[in-house]
Amino acid sequence: xxxxxxxxxxxxxxxxxxxxxxxxxxxxxxxxxxxxxxxxxxxxxxxxxxxxxxxxxxxxxxxxxxxxxxxxxxxxxxxxxxxxxxxxxxxxxxxxxxxxxxxxxxxxxxxxxxxxxxxxxxxxxxxxxxxxxxxxxxxxxxxxxxxxxxxxxxxxxxxxxxxxxxxxxxxxxxxxxxxxxxxxxxxxxxxxxxxxxxxxxxxxxxxxxxxxxxxxxxxxxxxxxxxxxxxxxxxxxxxxxxxxxxxxxxxxxxxxxxxxxxxxxxxxxxxxxxxxxxxxxxxxxxxxxxxxxxxxxxxxxxxxxxxxxxxxxxxxxxxxxxxxxxxxxxxxxxxxxxxxxxxxxxxxxxxxxxxxxxxxxxxxxxxxxxxxxxxxxxxxxxxxxxxxxxxxxxxxxxxxxxxxxxxxxxxxxxxxxxxxxxxxxxxxxxxxxxxxxxxxxxxxxxxxxxxxxxxxxxxxxxxxxxxxxxxxxxxxxxxxxxxxxxxx
Amino acid sequence: xxxxxxxxxxxxxxxxxxxxxxxxxxxxxxxxxxxxxxxxxxxxxxxxxxxxxxxxxxxxxxxxxxxxxxxxxxxxxxxxxxxxxxxxxxxxxxxxxxxxxxxxxxxxxxxxxxxxxxxxxxxxxxxxxxxxxxxxxxxxxxxxxxxxxxxxxxxxxxxxxxxxxxxxxxxxxxxxxxxxxxxxxxxxxxxxxxxxxxxxxxxxxxxxxxxxxxxxxxxxxxxxxxxxxxx
Numbered sequence: 001x002x003x004x005x006x007x008x009x010x011x012x013x014x015x016x017x018x019x020x021x022x023x024x025x026x027x028x029x030x031x032x033x034x035x036x037x038x039x040x041x042x043x044x045x046x047x048x049x050x051x052x053x054x055x056x057x058x059x060x061x062x063x064x065x066x067x068x069x070x071x072x073x074x075x076x077x078x079x080x081x082x083x084x085x086x087x088x089x090x091x092x093x094x095x096x097x098x099x100x101x102x103x104x105x106x107x108x109x110x111x112x113x114x115x116x117x118x119x120x121x122x123x124x125x126x127x128x129x130x131x132x133x134x135x136x137x138x139x140x141x142x143x144x145x146x147x148x149x150x151x152x153x154x155x156x157x158x159x160x161x162x163x164x165x166x167x168x169x170x171x172x173x174x175x176x177x178x179x180x181x182x183x184x185x186x187x188x189x190x191x192x193x194x195x196x197x198x199x200x201x202x203x204x205x206x207x208x209x210x211x212x213x214x215x216x217x218x219x220x221x222x223x224x225x226x227x228x229x230x231x232x233x234x235x236x237x238x239x240x241x242x243x244x245x246x247x248x249x250x251x252x253x254x255x256x257x258x259x260x261x262x263x264x265x266x267x268x269x270x271x272x273x274x275x276x277x278x279x280x281x282x283x284x285x286x287x288x289x290x291x292x293x294x295x296x297x298x299x300x301x302x303x304x305x306x307x308x309x310x311x312x313x314x315x316x317x318x319x320x321x322x323x324x325x326x327x328x329x330x331x332x333x334x335x336x337x338x339x340x341x342x343x344x345x346x347x348x349x350x351x352x353x354x355x356x357x358x359x360x361x362x363x364x365x366x367x368x369x370x371x372x373x374x375x376x377x378x379x380x381x382x383x384x385x386x387x388x389x390x391x392x393x394x395x396x397x398x399x400x401x402x403x404x405x406x407x408x409x410x411x412x413x414x415x416x417x418x419x420x421x422x423x424x425x426x427x428x429x430x431x432x433x434x435x436x437x438x439x440x441x442x443x444x445x446x447x448x449x450x451x452x453x454x455x456x457x458x459x460x461x462x463x464x465x466x467x468x469x470x471x472x473x474x475x476x477x478x479x480x481x482x483x484x485x486x487x488x
Numbered sequence: 489x490x491x492x493x494x495x496x497x498x499x500x501x502x503x504x505x506x507x508x509x510x511x512x513x514x515x516x517x518x519x520x521x522x523x524x525x526x527x528x529x530x531x532x533x534x535x536x537x538x539x540x541x542x543x544x545x546x547x548x549x550x551x552x553x554x555x556x557x558x559x560x561x562x563x564x565x566x567x568x569x570x571x572x573x574x575x576x577x578x579x580x581x582x583x584x585x586x587x588x589x590x591x592x593x594x595x596x597x598x599x600x601x602x603x604x605x606x607x608x609x610x611x612x613x614x615x616x617x618x619x620x621x622x623x624x625x626x627x628x629x630x631x632x633x634x635x636x637x638x639x640x641x642x643x644x645x646x647x648x649x650x651x652x653x654x655x656x657x658x659x660x661x662x663x664x665x666x667x668x669x670x671x672x673x674x675x676x677x678x679x680x681x682x683x684x685x686x687x688x689x690x691x692x693x694x695x696x697x698x699x700x701x702x703x704x705x706x707x708x709x710x711x712x713x714x715x716x717x718x719x
Binding site: 406 | 574577588
C-alpha cells in the first residue's frame, strides 16, 4: 500500500507543472530555494556566535530558548495563512479498495514532509551541531534538537486543527502581542518561563519525550477529525465562495471601454493571483524606504532611480507583463465577439495608468526624503505611465503561456516565459541608463528631465503606438488562441 | 448564407479536416454529426476564425471570415466552457456580452427574462461565479449568451451534452422556434442522433474530416444514421 502511494507521489512530483516549466524558471526557482536554505543554514550556524558576541554574559542556548515561544506562535500564524492540508488529492482514492484509515494516515504523514516542516530543520540542526562543537553535552543537545523537531511537527498538526478558524487566529495574534507586551513591561515573562523548560530539557534530555507525547496526541486528534470528514461533501469538497457583486455602474462613464474595465476590475478582485498582484503593488510603495534610507545607495543615483520606478510601478510591472495572458482562459470567446481590439487594449492601459497615478499620489510622503527623491519618483511615475504602460502592452503580444486564474497567488510563476525576463531591460535598465548618462555628463537635473521627457513623448505618441500594438495583436491572434488553449 | 469552400486543415502530415464544398442557405438549421475526431469542432473553429485553415475559405453572409471581422456582428456562438468568463456571475456575463452586442441594460434584462423557463432558476440570482456552476448550468448560460443581440447565424458545438433531460427538451424547442421563420441560420453539432434529426433540416456526417453523408432530414433519417453508425 505504502509503496503504491510513494510511487504516486514520485510521479506527481516529477510530472507536476513545476517540472514542465522552461529551464530558465527552473533554474531561477532552484536558486530561490537554495537561497532560502542557505539563509536558514547561515542563521543556524551563525546564531550561536552572533548571540555570544552581542550578549557575552549569557548562554546562547538559554537566549534562544527564551524566544522559542515567539518562533512557535509565529510559525503557527505563518502556517495558518499559507499551509493547507492536501486533502483534494485523495479524491480518486475514495472509490478504490483502500481502507479509509490508510488514506487519512497517508494525508497526515504526507503533510509531515511539507516545505514548512523541512525549512526549520535547516536552522535547528546546524545550531545543534555548533552547540556540540562548542562543548555542550551531547545527549542534552540531541534531546533538545529532537524536541525541536517534535515541536515543528506538533505545530504542523495544531495548524490543521485550527485550520481556517478565524477565532483561533485572533487568539494566536493576541497571544503573540500579549507575550511581547507583558515581557516588555516585565509584568509576566511567559516566553522566558517556558524557555526555562527548554533549558531543563537540555539538562535532562529524557523529558524531550514529552514532545513525542504531545505530537502523538495531536496526531490522534487530527486523525479522528479527518477520518470523520473523508466525504465529498466535507473535507474533500472544494469550497464555493459566494459571489460578491459590487456595483460598478460608475465605470460606465468611460464610454465603450467600460465593459472591459469592469471586467478587468472583477478579474483582479475575484482571482487569487491577480488579487495578490494588486495588493503587492501597494507593498512596492515601500520599496523606496529600503533604498532611500541606506547609506550605501546615497550616492548611487541610478540605483535610487531604479527604486523610484518601483515605487509607482508595482502594478504596471506585475500586471502589465502578463497581458493578455490574464484573459487566456476565455481568449477564444473574446476573439469571437464583435469589438475593436483597441478597446480591450485601451482598458488595460487605462488600468495601468490609473493605478500608477494612485500609487504616485500615495507616494507623496516621500517628500520627507527631500525634493530630489520626490522628483525622481515623479520622473519615474511619468516614465511608468508614458513609456512602460505602452511597452508592456506591446511586450504582451509575445506572451504565449496560459495562466489558469483558479490557481494560487504567491509564488505562482505560471505564464512566465522568456518575455518576462527580456522586458526588464527596457523597463528598468533603460531609464536607469538614461538617468545615469545625463546625470553624469550633462548635469544633475537633466537626469530627471530626460526620463520624464521619454515618458511624456511616449504619452504623446500613444495613438500611433496603439495602432502599431493593435496590429501586432491581431496578427498574432491565432498563435495566441492556440497557445492559450493548451493546459500549462 | 455560409459557404464552405475547399476547407482543409493539416497538422503536420495528419489531415484532420478536408471538406470540398458545403453551402448552407439562410434560415437552414444545419446539423453536424460524427464520432470523436471527425473534425466537427475544427470546422466550427475555422468558421469562427479561431484557427486558420490550411487551404480554402469560408464566407459567412458574403464576408470572408479570415479577412474581415464583420461577421462577428451577426454571429453568435458557444463552443465550450472556455467561452465563459469564469470569474463573472452569469448576470455579469450576460451584461458583458450584451454590451459588446449593443444591448442596453433593459435589453439584457428583457432577454434574460425570456430564458426563465430554460434556466429553471439555476442561473440567475444564485450569487455564484460561472466557474462554480455545474457543467450543465454553464452550458445553459453559454447557449443563452450565444443567442444575444439577434444574431443571424448561431453556432453551437454539442449543445445537448451535459444538459438534463428537461433542459434538452426545452433547448430543442428554443432551437426549433429560432429557425421557424427561416431568418436565422443555425449550425449545431451533436453526438445525439435523435436530437439533431429532430432539430435540423439537414444533416452532414463527417468521418475523419471528410463529408460522408449529406441528408435532408426526413422520417427515415434517424434510421439511416443509426445504421450508418452501427456499421
